[in-house]
Amino acid sequence: YTAPITIPVVVNIIERSEGNVTQAQISSQIAILNQDFNNNNPRTSNIPGEFAGLVANANVTFALASVVSIVDSRTSWGTNDAMKFSSQGGIDATDSSNFLNIWVCEIGGGILGYAQFPGGSPATDGVVIGTNYFGETVAGGIYGKGRTATHEVGHWLNLRHIWGDGRCRQDDFVADTPSSDAPNYNCPAYPTVNCQSADMTMNYMDYVQDDCMYMFSNGQNDRMRALFVPGGAREGL
Numbered sequence: 001y002t003a004p005i006t007i008p009v010v011v012n013i014i015e016r017s018e019g020n021v022t023q024a025q026i027s028s029q030i031a032i033l034n035q036d037f038n039n040n041n042p043r044t045s046n047i048p049g050e051f052a053g054l055v056a057n058a059n060v061t062f063a064l065a066s067v068v069s070i071v072d073s074r075t076s077w078g079t080n081d082a083m084k085f086s087s088q089g090g091i092d093a094t095d096s097s098n099f100l101n102i103w104v105c106e107i108g109g110g111i112l113g114y115a116q117f118p119g120g121s122p123a124t125d126g127v128v129i130g131t132n133y134f135g136e137t138v139a140g141g142i143y144g145k146g147r148t149a150t151h152e153v154g155h156w157l158n159l160r161h162i163w164g165d166g167r168c169r170q171d172d173f174v175a176d177t178p179s180s181d182a183p184n185y186n187c188p189a190y191p192t193v194n195c196q197s198a199d200m201t202m203n204y205m206d207y208v209q210d211d212c213m214y215m216f217s218n219g220q221n222d223r224m225r226a227l228f229v230p231g232g233a234r235e236g237l
């Protein structure tokens with residue numbers, strides 16, 4: 001399946017005081033998602049020759065459909081999905097078979113964001129991004145360049161971490177991402193060798209800092225796109 005895909009996005013903002021999450025954060029986040037899923041990251045030229053032939057243009061466009069916002073003073077919502085239910089003080093998902101829901105709130109615990117894989121409950125489907133890591137922010141530091149959403153939307157589109165969350169032989173179910181046994185952080189030099197091959201540390205599905213991740217691979221693109229065929233988990237989009 002190779003046709004361009006457009007995903008309408010609902011941003012659900014739970015801010016501690018009105019205006020806490022800015023319009024600039026929203027627009028920069030949508031722009032960054034569009035860069036990254038169209039192979040327009042400004043750093044793609046840093047991709048080493050070994051991986052240059054593997055870079056994917058996912059050809060996915062994110063279109064802001066609506067913004068829902070409420071004020072709540074909580075400082076740590078955690079990861080139990082409370083932010084996704086008005087009955088728990090959060091915001092209910094909007095029609096998750098036709099929209100990507102992004103919740104923005106104070107997750108707490110140093111957590112940048114989290115996502116639900118395809119096939120889960122429609123009520124909790126989508127991604128959650130911590131307030132400081134949503135869009136371009138100063139407060140986010142090395143995670144203030146909007147790549148948490150890129151990584152989480154990768155999970156939402158069925159991608160695993162490139163080290164497969166396990167030892168060398170644990171797979172991420174993608175053939176062209178080299179085997180690794182652990183996440184990489186900060187901004188690793190190339191080559192960073194683990195499991196007898198250079199890690200694709202610049203992949204969005206590693207744990208490096210925002211400005212050191214700048215590619216999805218062709219194999220990851222195939223895995224994402226498989227969701228959009230008739231009968232696929234994201235067909236409605």
Ligand code: ARG
Binds near residue numbers: 148206207213
């Ligand atoms: N730890 C989170 C996860 O596994 C997000 C990591 C995002 N990394 C980043 N450079 N923004 O889903």
Ligand code: ZN
Binds near residue numbers: 151155161
């Ligand atoms: Zn992750």
Ligand code: CA
Binds near residue numbers: 162172175177178179
């Ligand atoms: Ca792999």
